[in-house]
Amino acid sequence: MIEIKELIKKALEIKSRAYAPYSNFHVACVVMTKSGKIFEGINIENSAYSPTLCAERNALSTAITHGEREFVYIVITGDSDYTYPCGVCRQFIREFADCDTRIVVAKDSENYKTYTIDELLPESFSKKDLK
DSSP states (O other): OOOHHHHHHHHHHHGGGOBOTTTOOOEEEEEEETTSOEEEEEOBOOTTSTTOBOHHHHHHHHHHHTTOOOEEEEEEEESSSSOOOOHHHHHHHHHHOOTTOEEEEESSSSSEEEEOHHHHSTTOOOGGGGO
């Protein structure tokens, strides 16, 4: 199985591909599914701002498009020391993360923090609430 440090290195490698001409804040996300597949995403800004696509939603949407719905790791790197998912991304992650999904916020491959979605978005609304 791939190690978390390898996923962090991959995210750091693709961060430069981010399209961030307005904020100049580059973010990358790499997700690993329970089936072992890896998907990448970068932030893609838009001059109207609200259509901007965050790296986390980009990576997860790509995986979902390929039929994946279960995730082991969601690794996030950005231009700040530790770049955390925004509120919209936390809610998006909530839809697909289970109690075993690890959300990794990485400064580099040696300095990272690991969370569950319940730690990042406590008392959140989820599909369980609709049943």
